[in-house]
Amino acid sequence: MSAKIYPINTGFIRLDKGLYITGGVGYGQEVEVPTSSFLVTDGTEKILIDTGMSDTRRADWHHPGSYQPEGFRIDEKLAKLGVTPEEIGAVIFTHLHWDHCANTGLFKNATFWVHQKELDFALDPHVLYYKSYESENLNVEAPFKDVTFETVDGEYQYNDFITMFPTPGHCPGHQSVAVETERGVYVIAGDAVFADQNLEPDKHRNLPFTPMGRYVNVFEMFESMEKIIDRADVVLTGHGQGVYEQEVYP
Ligand SMILES: [Zn+2]
Incomplete structure (x- = not known):
């Protein structure tokens, strides 16, 4: 069987549209977005791209009003696909922000993959990013703390x-995952392409796509978006609703 991709919604985050999604448009507009992980399998290997967001208590601390409905934890969602956490052979992280790497302890048989730059930054983040990476300076414990990474x-x-490739900008060591399928290349973009609106043209600036509002490096962010859109036949976003139009890809 050729590779299949299953989008998994692990909960909802409330955030400011202009600040996070469409940079410069929609400031002050609070929106609710899904937080996606993806199961990729060829019928033999089972690989998870990101493990999703935390429970409601921690999510609400990050972005007030965010929540993980009952049954949305990653293992509960995998169960609905007939997969146990023990069957996951690898977890590939796009990055280590709190909403992409919760519950790592569930995956006893997995090897965990991340970009070196992302791991370095996550273990010693800039003060502006203490919360995103659940820094111990805030008396919380990040879910990647005790993980041994490749x-x-x-x-x-x-x-x-499956090929991982660097797509920095949203954070220092962000990477995206290209999946070769019988109907072309699907790129699981993580937060390098945040939501559906980012794939639409930016008419104000006459750009073929809409750059995001949240990044550590605006130029890298722009280049990574270009790179993903260029490489992909289909882009699967980290926080867009569009990925749920199908239960499985392709
Ligand atoms: Zn995210």
């Missing part, structure tokens, strides 16, 4: 259908 330092072909 790290990559550039484009890396994981197997014959």
